[in-house]
Amino acid sequence: MSYFQPEMEQAPRAVMRDLQSARLAETVRHVYAHVPYYRRLMDERGLTPADIRSVDDLPKLPFLTKDDLREAYPYGLLAVPLAEAVRIQSTSGTTGRRVVAFYTQQDIDLWDECCARAIVAAGGGKEDVVHVCYGYGLFTGGPGLNGGSHKVGSLTLPMSSGNTERQIQFMVDLGATILCCTPSYAAFLAETIIEKGLRDKISLKAGIFGAEAWSEEMRRDIEQKLGLKAYDIYGLTEISGPGVSFECAEQTGMHVNEDHFLVECIDPDTGKVLPEGERGEVVFSSISKKAFPLLRYRTRDICVLSRRPCSCGRTLIKMSKPMGRTDDMLIIRGVNVFPSQIETVLLNNGFPPNYQIIVDRVNFTDNFEVQVEMTPEMFSDTVKGIAAKEDDLLNSLKSMLGISPKVTLAAPRSIARSEGKAVRVIDRRKI
Amino acid sequence: MTIDQISVFMENRPGSLAEVTALLGGAGIDLRALSIADTENFGILRLIVSEPQRALEVLRAAEYVGSVTPVLAVPLADAPGSLAEVLRVLAEADISLEYLYAFITRQAGHAYVVLRVPDNARAAAVLAAGGIATACHEEIFA
Ligand SMILES: [Zn+2]
Numbered sequence: 396m397s398y399f400q401p402e403m404e405q406a407p408r409a410v411m412r413d414l415q416s417a418r419l420a421e422t423v424r425h426v427y428a429h430v431p432y433y434r435r436l437m438d439e440r441g442l443t444p445a446d447i448r449s450v451d452d453l454p455k456l457p458f459l460t461k462d463d464l465r466e467a468y469p470y471g472l473l474a475v476p477l478a479e480a481v482r483i484q485s486t487s488g489t490t491g492r493r494v495v496a497f498y499t500q501q502d503i504d505l506w507d508e509c510c511a512r513a514i515v516a517a518g519g520g521k522e523d524v525v526h527v528c529y530g531y532g533l534f535t536g537g538p539g540l541n542g543g544s545h546k547v548g549s550l551t552l553p554m555s556s557g558n559t560e561r562q563i564q565f566m567v568d569l570g571a572t573i574l575c576c577t578p579s580y581a582a583f584l585a586e587t588i589i590e591k592g593l594r595d596k597i598s599l600k601a602g603i604f605g606a607e608a609w610s611e612e613m614r615r616d617i618e619q620k621l622g623l624k625a626y627d628i629y630g631l632t633e634i635s636g637p638g639v640s641f642e643c644a645e646q647t648g649m650h651v652n653e654d655h656f657l658v659e660c661i662d663p664d665t666g667k668v669l670p671e672g673e674r675g676e677v678v679f680s681s682i683s684k685k686a687f688p689l690l691r692y693r694t695r696d697i698c699v700l701s702r703r704p705c706s707c708g709r710t711l712i713k714m715s716k717p718m719g720r721t722d723d724m725l726i727i728r729g730v731n732v733f734p735s736q737i738e739t740v741l742l743n744n745g746f747p748p749n750y751q752i753i754v755d756r757v758n759f760t761d762n763f764e765v766q767v768e769m770t771p772e773m774f775s776d777t778v779k780g781i782a783a784k785e786d787d788l789l790n791s792l793k794s795m796l797g798i799s800p801k802v803t804l805a806a807p808r809s810i811a812r813s814e815g816k817a818v819r820v821i822d823r824r825k826i
Numbered sequence: 827m828t829i830d831q832i833s834v835f836m837e838n839r840p841g842s843l844a845e846v847t848a849l850l851g852g853a854g855i856d857l858r859a860l861s862i863a864d865t866e867n868f869g870i871l872r873l874i875v876s877e878p879q880r881a882l883e884v885l886r887a888a889e890y891v892g893s894v895t896p897v898l899a900v901p902l903a904d905a906p907g908s909l910a911e912v913l914r915v916l917a918e919a920d921i922s923l924e925y926l927y928a929f930i931t932r933q934a935g936h937a938y939v940v941l942r943v944p945d946n947a948r949a950a951a952v953l954a955a956g957g958i959a960t961a962c963h964e965e966i967f968a
Pocket of ligand 1: 643644645650705706708
């Protein structure tokens, strides 16, 4: 068992709390002094930095939302002079204004260390060859894992996304041992590697997959196809990027790097902080960053937090894999539907985890269609044979979701697979 | 005696049949019979071809899903009631049919009916006992 920064990853709770309280107080003083936006928010509530002395005072502060960040675009929340900021990253927002996050060199170093903890937790070390095919550029995935791999001292392959042929060639020729990418791209790579008969030529032992929702079934599928252990990683640009939390070998949730990021779980409707173990929206405060520290930022991710002791020896709080996003959640015919539920059903029924949900509204009623790809295992020469499989799938979807979609079987590999984030939902309703 | 039929999953979209036949033609595979089972959502294309295994490989390489199924091909005399006679013999033995389709060959006056039954060996034996032969692959592509 090894750790990148054992003094933090295994810190006794009391030590961690004291550190968090000191860093929180310092961050509040910093933003109050340098960001008019924060000063106004606090002044409006009659708060001064002296009111925030420990983590217990955190709920006194107001929440920040993505809309607040868009409002502050581009420089409204920058907390250091331009002379100290060295980098931006940005979200892949498709609508409205983007969110831009700033970093000082120290911010980048801390972020890289968070990613290094994730790589070491996945069994990585100096001898490893880390293949990074998250996108580079504005997206945080590539730069984050790239930096983490450097900190660990692994050989880093900065592949970025796309060009699957070349990805596989480098993976084989250079003997990559750790793969970092989105889970949907890992699944795509796995299929392609098997099709090309190269399964015996790869040396992967671990995968660090994040930036999109995936299920336990998809994890097992990728692990089995690529012969590796798949570790989840979580992060968001607003807070730093990947490495806000990361999985250990126990695979039962992601340890939050809480020396840098305070985590709370709230009721998304009332904003009330929920007790440990209850499902709610996770909220982060970055307490070590200088250029772009956010306090009580609402992620819209629905998770459960747990302080149960972990077999890996880390004392860092764990968050579950997000069970959905408050903004990914579809409301179809009045029922809450998460795409991850559909993925679970597909894998349980022997379909590939490649699907598309199409929602439309016709005559004031929601049309709900799930398209899945035909596989050799599902095929039969009789209509009855295929219809039986279709019925099984429909019944499983109905019992999981509580409503009944139309199931459409599509030709193999006909559902578009992006090399970054997979497009799972097409919502044509105009409400 | 059975012959190998290939079955291919078809999305309900225009042009897919043309694409399949072009692929097989391009590979020099001879097409003797073709039948489509259609549903609201998808189709199953069934083919009798000169080289079933190679045809399937060609289609799989083009990302089609399909399989080879052994079926019975019964030569029909060019006389009224010959198909009815085949069906009567099967029905009397309580043999159900999943599907059937007919085709003719270049040999003048020769038609065949393809029968998909749950148990080929039993159906062939029942037909033989009723004086009805089943064709082999070579006969059809003679
Ligand atoms: Zn652990």
